[in-house]
Amino acid sequence: MLKQLFLNKRKSFEVFTKAIMYLSVGLTAALVLFLLLYILICGIPNITPELLMSKPSYLTEKIGILPDILNTLYIVFATLLLVLPLGVGAAVYLTEYATSKKMVSIIEYAAEALSGIPSIIYGLVGMLLFSNHMGTCLMAGALTLVIMNLPTIMRTTQESLKTVPQSYREGAFGLGAGKWRVVRTVVLPGCVDGVITGCILSVGRILGESAALLFTAGFAHAVNGLVDGLAAPGATLTVALYVYAKEQGEFGVAFAIAAILMLLTLLINFAATLVQRHFAKRRSI
Amino acid sequence: MSSIISVKDMCLWYGEHQALKNVNIEIMPKSITAFIGPSGCGKSTFLKTLNRMNDLIPGVKITGDVRYEGTDIFAKEVDVNNLRKEIGMVFQKPNPFPMSIYDNVAYGPRTHGITNKVKLDEIVERALRDAAIWDEVKDRLKKNALGMSGGQQQRLCIARALAVQPKVLLMDEPTSALDPISTSRIEELVMELKENYTIVMVTHNMQQAVRVSDYTAFFLLGELVEFDKTDNIFSTPGDKRTEDYITGRFG
Ligand SMILES: Nc1ncnc2c1ncn2[C@@H]1O[C@H](COP(=O)(O)OP(=O)(O)O)[C@@H](O)[C@H]1O
Ligand SMILES: [Mg+2]
Numbered sequence: 095m096l097k098q099l100f101l102n103k104r105k106s107f108e109v110f111t112k113a114i115m116y117l118s119v120g121l122t123a124a125l126v127l128f129l130l131l132y133i134l135i136c137g138i139p140n141i142t143p144e145l146l147m148s149k150p151s152y153l154t155e156k157i158g159i160l161p162d163i164l165n166t167l168y169i170v171f172a173t174l175l176l177v178l179p180l181g182v183g184a185a186v187y188l189t190e191y192a193t194s195k196k197m198v199s200i201i202e203y204a205a206e207a208l209s210g211i212p213s214i215i216y217g218l219v220g221m222l223l224f225s226n227h228m229g230t231c232l233m234a235g236a237l238t239l240v241i242m243n244l245p246t247i248m249r250t251t252q253e254s255l256k257t258v259p260q261s262y263r264e265g266a267f268g269l270g271a272g273k274w275r276v277v278r279t280v281v282l283p284g285c286v287d288g289v290i291t292g293c294i295l296s297v298g299r300i301l302g303e304s305a306a307l308l309f310t311a312g313f314a315h316a317v318n319g320l321v322d323g324l325a326a327p328g329a330t331l332t333v334a335l336y337v338y339a340k341e342q343g344e345f346g347v348a349f350a351i352a353a354i355l356m357l358l359t360l361l362i363n364f365a366a367t368l369v370q371r372h373f374a375k376r377r378s379i
Numbered sequence: 380m381s382s383i384i385s386v387k388d389m390c391l392w393y394g395e396h397q398a399l400k401n402v403n404i405e406i407m408p409k410s411i412t413a414f415i416g417p418s419g420c421g422k423s424t425f426l427k428t429l430n431r432m433n434d435l436i437p438g439v440k441i442t443g444d445v446r447y448e449g450t451d452i453f454a455k456e457v458d459v460n461n462l463r464k465e466i467g468m469v470f471q472k473p474n475p476f477p478m479s480i481y482d483n484v485a486y487g488p489r490t491h492g493i494t495n496k497v498k499l500d501e502i503v504e505r506a507l508r509d510a511a512i513w514d515e516v517k518d519r520l521k522k523n524a525l526g527m528s529g530g531q532q533q534r535l536c537i538a539r540a541l542a543v544q545p546k547v548l549l550m551d552e553p554t555s556a557l558d559p560i561s562t563s564r565i566e567e568l569v570m571e572l573k574e575n576y577t578i579v580m581v582t583h584n585m586q587q588a589v590r591v592s593d594y595t596a597f598f599l600l601g602e603l604v605e606f607d608k609t610d611n612i613f614s615t616p617g618d619k620r621t622e623d624y625i626t627g628r629f630g
Contacts, residue, residue, distance in 0.1 A: 259474070263435075269540070270463040
């Protein structure tokens with residue numbers, strides 16, 4: 095009689111926990127799906143060729159996001175151009191050249207800590223460091239993003255450098271190759287996947303960044319070439335989204351941008367998975 | 380005949396741990412010298428000292444005198460890359476680079492400044508022929524070396540080492556990761572190479588030492604217990620510990 099009771103109790107507890115788990119899984123999935131659909135449904139009808147191909151004009155009260163698209167491309171380009179050599183160089187130095195274990199671990203720790211800092215703080219520092227000297231411009235924004243993404247590129251490169259087998263290095267040294275030749279011909283080709291992964295993650299981060307750019311790169315919507323564009327203030331898509339939604343109440347445009355950003359993010363995640371799978375396959379032969 | 384490598388009173392420490400104790404040996408040119416001994420006795424460590432591959436390991440300290448053709452290999456004037464060009468190395472586990480077969484073999488010559496295509500082609504073919512693998516790979520030189528079998532990879536690594544035209548070839552258990560057929564191919568190859576190269580080979584297999592080597596060195600706990608003609612070592616060992624080891628009483 096007593097035993098029976100115990101058994102029932104345990105069983106009902108199991109049913110209860112299971113129900114809770116199903117509920118949380120279902121809720122999470124529903125939320126994601128809702129968000130996705132909501133943004134796409136509100137956004138996609140507003141994405142018109144005209145919106146994509148024109149710039150805003152106060153006279154005609156028309157809105158176009160071409161400048162914001164260009165600004166985003168410029169800032170991604172400039173940031174990667176600067177952060178890649180720095181991040182990859184630092185990673186190669188730390189794993190291949192540095193002899194002091196202590197220094198390496200201090201730098202690694204610092205990089206780890208750096209990547210946890212809220213981006214608005216990067217914005218503040220970038221404003222003091224860059225915008226106050228070179229003016230509010232895309233380049234100041236890009237430099238701020240360089241600092242922000244440096245740890246990411248460094249870490250992913252380092253991780254993949256560690257997967258380059260020691261036996262490759264030994265083989266090359268054994269043939270009389272010097273340090274730099276070993277690094278250039280045997281080590282660096284082996285960490286391409288890490289660099290690409292780092293790039294993809296960084297692009298995703300740059301696309302999503304607003305706080306750090308509000309301080310440093312400004313809000314302008316002018317169509318410029320690459321060089322002029324970097325020297326002038328400008329809004330990226332994410333910043334433009336904020337401006338249109340918050341200051342001008344243009345929710346249609348904001349949702350259009352949101353939909354574009356979301357599609358891009360999905361694309362980037364997909365690309366990251368593809369790259370990782372491609373290299374995992376290559377490594378296994 | 381005078382030796383090509385001469386080692387006097389060499390000691391080596393990994394940090395606090397002494398891995399080699401007062402090693403003395405004379406390696407004869409154009410001969411095969413085998414290093415035998417239980418694992419952990421310092422064979423690989425000693426082999427890697429001869430072309431200073433131990434430089435790559437932090438915390439290694441070496442004392443004593445190691446001379447290659449009369450030159451102290453630890454002298455300041457010695458360029459370690461040139462030393463390794465003269466004294467090549469083949470590793471226990473085949474370690475071709477993840478590149479084409481051609482690029483693997485051309486890696487060494489390119490490292491030492493040869494860029495002429497015709498000349499490179501010539502060196503690559505010659506090295507692959509000398510390593511007895513030319514016929515198997517001549518139609519797929521542009522294919523990735525990682526697609527080859529283990530035995531082929533090891534012969535490719537031998538070709539890669541030969542392509543820099545070394546005088547000495549250090550081989551650390553070159554057949555331990557291979558099947559019996561590949562093993563006997565490499566043994567035959569090594570015996571042919573003796574005509575033009577000095578070979579120093581670590582082996583865990585005593586039959587292999589008997590089959591291929593002219594001289595044998597027996598290591599135990601970081602000491603070089605005995606070094607003599609292979610025939611003498613295996614017929615009339617001078618040291619009780621050598622006798623115990625080759626008769627299989629330990630290790
Ligand atoms: N990189 C290293 N760091 C510290 N100790 C090492 C290292 N390599 C080898 N040893 C030690 O040195 C001794 C000899 O090793 P090794 O030369 O590899 O022996 P063998 O090749 O005869 O098996 C062993 O005790 C081993 O633990
Ligand atoms: Mg060994």
